[in-house]
Amino acid sequence: MAVPVGVPERQAPGPTTAAAGGRVEGRSLPQMAWRRLRRDRAAMAGLGVVSALVLIAIFAPVLTWLNGYSPTQFNPGAIDPALGGVPKGPLGGIGAEHWLGVEPKSGRDIFSRLVYGARVSLLISVGATGVAVVLGTVFGIVAGYVGGWADAVIGRTMDVLLSFPSLIFMIALVAMLPNANRPLLLIVVIGFFGWSYVGRIVRGQTISLAQREFVEAARALGASTRYIVFRELLPNLAGPILVVATLTIPTYIAVEAALSFLGVGVKPPTPSWGQMLSDAVDWYQVIPSYFVLPGLCLFITVLSFNLLGDGLRDAIEPRGDGS
């Protein structure tokens, strides 16, 4: 609607006022944000843990090669069947052989399962966040920039999704498609139900950005919609999107754990923290470590992502600028 005829797109990227202004301030914006972030100790701690976690997930095979136990391998020698399959030795079998002990009944190495569980957690939460961010950004911009009926349709769809009992629906869907590729299904399903959170934020930001002078100016100079969206809006949305994505990941880690806990997460024998917690519930009195370890992993991961996300928000949108 706002695309003036006769202005070829290729000619559009001429230095508009906004772009010129952006060059002076914009180049230092990420740098300023990084500087602010570095001063935030909590956020840096979060970043440290998150980085470590990513490394652990990537190098899971190396770590399990070091301790010598695959996450799916049963170790009947490490448990006592006569006692209901409790691990031999104190503290759930923690020792030089099994660093964090073994699971009761199967004797699988808990360290190996936690390390591989990190892979599952990160893969699914990051993947689902990617789906949610892509969908949320596209629909958010369309709703915010196009407005009118598009905004109405997308807005109502987001309302429906937000008020939907999504966890129950996810359980039903995963149960209905028993033979689907579980991780992929979880990514798509979690992401699909989550994009409206991203979408709402992007829509709000788009509406406010679209009325700013630099966008008006670009439009007045005859810039195409495509140019405005990709060169004017998106770069300015990157910050909020990054913040929202960082804060979404821990939520999805928790959702994945919840689904696994309820028995509709990844399929056994693929290890998952939620599944381990669910197995450990019956054993918390006998082997507290079995219950505590996956819980601790989940807690630390979610906390670190949240600290990092909060820090990022403060760094990118310093006080007063946030909505």
Add this chain to the structure above:
Amino acid sequence: MISMAIQSTVRLAAVVAAVALGAAAACGGGGGGDEQQAGAKGGTLTLLQTDDFEHLDPARNYVTNSGDFGQRLLTRALTQYKAAPGEAGQDLMPDLAVDTGQANEDKTVWTFKLREGLKYEDGSPITAQDVKYGVERAFSADLPEGPPWPRQLIEGGDDYKGPYEDKGGLDSIETPDDRTIVFNLKRPVPYFNYTVTFPVFGPVPEDKDNGVKYDNRPFSSGPYKIEKYDRGKELVLVRNEHWDPKTDPVRKARPDRIVVKMGIDPTTIDQRLIADQGEDQTAINIEDVEPSSIARIVNDPKVKERFIQGGSPCTRWIGLNMSHKPLDNLKVRQAINYAVSQESYITSRGGPVLADPTSTIMPPSLPGYQKFNLYPNNNFKGDPEKAKQMLADAGYPDGLELTLTSTTESGAYGPDQAEAIQQALAKAGIKVKINAVSASVYYTEIGNIKRQDDLVFYGWCAEWPSAETMIPPTFDGAFIKPQGNNNTSQYDDPEANKRVAEILELMISDPQAADRAWGQLDRQIMQDAPIVPLSYDLRSQLIGSKVTGAFGAQMFGGHVDLATVGVEQ
């Protein structure tokens, strides 16, 4: 019928005695045997349970724990199993009848004569007509899930629709007088006097029958009557003053009150019984303890004393779906038999306290049982090398991929058990994909022969001490049906089918020879390896320190026999 699968029914007698851990042997409980056999009366016995009883309506009561409760406390039947630990618990006793039944020459007509002085909870007399009416109710479509035997065995059973639709009754059940009942059967049934131990062969007065609602308040002919039944929460029994112990050779009826508390988490039940405080001292849990509680029980001598084990002579196995490639190949099936580790399956369920490994179809307690292991696998630990070699011989040197059905919930066929099988087969190069379905649809899912996966968990209990109720329903090709199928291997071997018919014939003339023949047939079928036998179950229960005379009743799946249990005051 789902109920016949192991999950539910366990009716079987046993040669293997009820094994009790430690000192609390057969006579069970907190202390000595004899004086408790004499037993003091009075007090309140509490049953702690997670779930409500499935059905107490005698026409529908077909599950071991409900059977124990219903038959031993509320509804009498024509005959009954003796209340005794171990082997003696399979002895048949007269109950309402004066003896254990009289059969004609070819065992097609059975006559039972009722005792004198039998009364219901309101003092009215129990008649042969009431027993006939009770059996007829089982034919009603409104009252499903009971034993299939009335329909399968009684003449005219195929067409009769129950007393609500067909007021005339079933002519093949005759009542020449108030105290005589005669059953005309479709075929010779040498064990029919065992069949009539089921509560469906107990009396229901027609004027008290309120259809489906009868389940909430069966009219008692036993030593107790229902004072209050809040489904899923609480059930209270008080004495039935009109029950005369002189007419009942089986039931001791020691406690004054029996309170069943339901809806309690299984681990909470274990914790309460281990702690043994207050009213929990006179409580029992007739279900298995949780695997996570076993260490605390076994490691504490004082708790271990209160640990009761009963044999439940049922077999659990993995059915190998022979209608699927490559399971139609004998060598592949044999390879799987070598590869599976019964030990890790049993460990996943809680270890040797809860089940014993097995290599046969028949449980050791059945008459005619033969001990053999055609596929020795390192003492039940699994032999992946042998399995690999067999697979290579069969033309699968690179292994193969199979699907296994499990339940999503934990239990005997839960995710842990599926993973134990998956892991054992993986060592032999067989990749197992687990298809987990909700326990509520498990039997529907695997009973559909078109949709059935390659491997399915299954199990079966004999209904009375004869393999007659075990091998034909699960291995006779004639029993393969499109839905609700129990022949989980879809095994249809002409020779085995012929042998089944011959042995059923032989049972009439020479029961002992027939028993031996079942044992031989077991071996013959296992040579075809249609299943991988896994375990037979032992039931492990905890009782409070003031509970007396408790032992596992074999005929009720090893649940504590409620006919004789009492409490100290």
